[in-house]
Amino acid sequence: MALARWIRRRPMDYVSLTGFIFCTLSIRGAFFPKTLPGFRCDDPHIRHPFRGDTISLPQLLTAMSVLPAILLLLIEYHAPSSDGEERWLRGAVGRTVSAMSEYVVGLLLVATATEVMKVFVMELRPHFLASCRPDWTHINCSQGLVTQYSCTNTNDPASRRVDIFKSFPSGHASLSFYFFAFLTMYSNIRFEGDLHRQWGCRLLQVTTALAAVACSMSRILDRRHHVQDVLSGAILGLLGGIFTIRWLVKSIHRTAVLTHPTASTPVKINGRGS
Secondary structure (H helix, E strand, O other): OHHHHHHHHOHHHHHHHHHHHHHHHHHOOOOOOOOOOOEEOOOHHHOOOOOOOOOOHHHHHHHHHHHHHHHHHHHHHHOOOOOOHHHHHHHHHHHHHHHHHHHHHHHHHHHHHHHHHHHHHOOOOOOHHHHHOEOHHHOOHHHOEEOOOOEOOOOOOHHHHHHOOOOOOOHHHHHHHHHHHHHHHHHHHHOOOOHHHHHHHHHHHHHHHHHHHHHHHHHHHOOOOOHHHHHHHHHHHHHHHHHHHHHOOHHHHHHHHHHOOOOOOOOOEOOEOO
16 A cells, blocks of 8 residues: 555656666666567678777766766755755755755656667667677578578677667667756756856856767767767657656746745746746
8 A cells, every 4th residue: 555655646756666677677688689680791880899888887877876966966055045044055955865866767767768769679789790790601691681690699798698789779878968958957947047156057057068968979989879879869868857857856946936036937847837
């Protein structure tokens, strides 16, 4: 009964938790495709060497967890607040924890959507041939599209063997652009009408935008993704950030209205005022 009440009260938390479990299993190679996607022997887009990752997945996840917490705390510490001076820092910490919890829910939803698309689309990575190392003795390239083949990378971990079929969309792009979109919209709302701190807000937004672009570009330069994979991931991350701010972070609007009660055009969350 307690679980059912929690699901009814916080359905997105339940979905994100389920998504976290799915992503963990999928990344570890639990969902290896039964039918392998076909390829053409002369396709130049999958003949690149494997170069590794400029930004590894553990590094990305660490950055996506630690940096937002620090930046949100700085935003809340400097943003106008309805709290008294004595509760300034304590109130900032409380609002940071609240915002961070919603950020994590949105991040998990974006990660889940990304991983689901990877599993179902099964696009070959640019280094597919180098990593798969197909058994060429049983492949007839003259038939055009090769659909019957086997990889000889059996000594690689399951996570790496399944990863070569997960090029679309880019997870690095979706998560980094979600990070950018969330912080941009959050800071816009929290500093609305505060002209004295607008420069700091804009500096934060430009910095996070450059970080997202740099992270995404590294995936193309590393030959880990095709251009369309990165663009699709970026769009997915932006939409995820907008969705999270609009539908989940209701407390932002309540705080903004309390701080600026005379604002002529209050920010609307969920399509209505507080």
